[in-house]
Amino acid sequence: DADVTQTPRNRITKTGKRIMLECSQTKGHDRMYWYRQDPGLGLRLIYYSFDVKDINKGEISDGYSVSRQAQAKFSLSLESAIPNQTALYFCATSDSLRASTGELFFGEGSRLTVL
Amino acid sequence: TQLLEQSPQFLSIQEGENLTVYCNSSSVFSSLQWYRQEPGEGPVLLVTVVTGGEVKKLKRLTFQFGDARKDSSLHITAAQPGDTGLYLCVPGGTYKYIFGTGTRLKVLA
Numbered sequence: 001d002a003d004v005t006q007t008p009r010n011r012i013t014k015t016g017k018r019i020m021l022e023c024s025q026t027k028g029h030d031r032m033y034w035y036r037q038d039p040g041l042g043l044r045l046i047y048y049s050f051d052v053k054d055i056n057k058g059e060i061s062d063g064y065s066v067s068r069q070a071q072a073k074f075s076l077s078l079e080s081a082i083p084n085q086t087a088l089y090f091c092a093t094s095d096s097l098r099a100s101t102g103e104l105f106f107g108e109g110s111r112l113t114v115l
Numbered sequence: 116t117q118l119l120e121q122s123p124q125f126l127s128i129q130e131g132e133n134l135t136v137y138c139n140s141s142s143v144f145s146s147l148q149w150y151r152q153e154p155g156e157g158p159v160l161l162v163t164v165v166t167g168g169e170v171k172k173l174k175r176l177t178f179q180f181g182d183a184r185k186d187s188s189l190h191i192t193a194a195q196p197g198d199t200g201l202y203l204c205v206p207g208g209t210y211k212y213i214f215g216t217g218t219r220l221k222v223l224a
Binding site for chain 1: 121146148150155156157158159160163165201203205207210211212213214215216217219
């Protein structure tokens with residue numbers, strides 16, 4: 001099983017619908033991240049969390065919200081999806097004990113299409 | 116927010132050629148990481164460079180951290196189709212990971 005698991009892997013929805021993407025990890029890491037990737041482009045940080053009580057906005061947080069339900073779970077919500085939120089979304093984790101050189105571990109991605 | 120610019124943005128080469136891609140910033144970093152993302156997958160760490168002037172080799176890939184720790188390069192010798200992917204740099208030692216713009220490499224057989 002993957003260390004960082006994202007569900008769903010693919011989702012097609014309509015404009016105005018509420019969507020939740022879920023991420024769970026078995027690595028025991030305290031830090032978790034949500035990124036967005038548009039076709040042919042790099043990764044942009046949406047939100048990040050350093051522990052259950054710590055949530056921070058990233059580069060492009062407008063239109064998104066997150067919830068850190070437990071150390072191992074970090075969910076991304078689109079309250080009212082719009083077509084330009086069509087993208088590939090990645091969850092990632094890291095270990096704060098290795099903050100200076102720590103590796104980011106990514107999930108396999110969730111492809112979201114908003115019609 | 117620090118900005119990491121990567122160049123070139125796109126690169127298409129023939130198998131066996133050599134190439135270099137760059138990651139540049141006006142900021143000084145305590146470390147810098149390179150990731151590779153293959154189609155349909157999440158990025159995977161290739162290397163972390165920590166010391167100014169440091170050179171690390173990973174088979175045919177050579178990574179260098181600039182003396183002033185503001186920039187880095189990745190050189191691939193005798194590129195192979197398996198090197199195809201998106202190469203991303205990101206500064207380490209920060210409380211969040213803001214990636215560079217990326218270089219998309221395609222190696223043709």
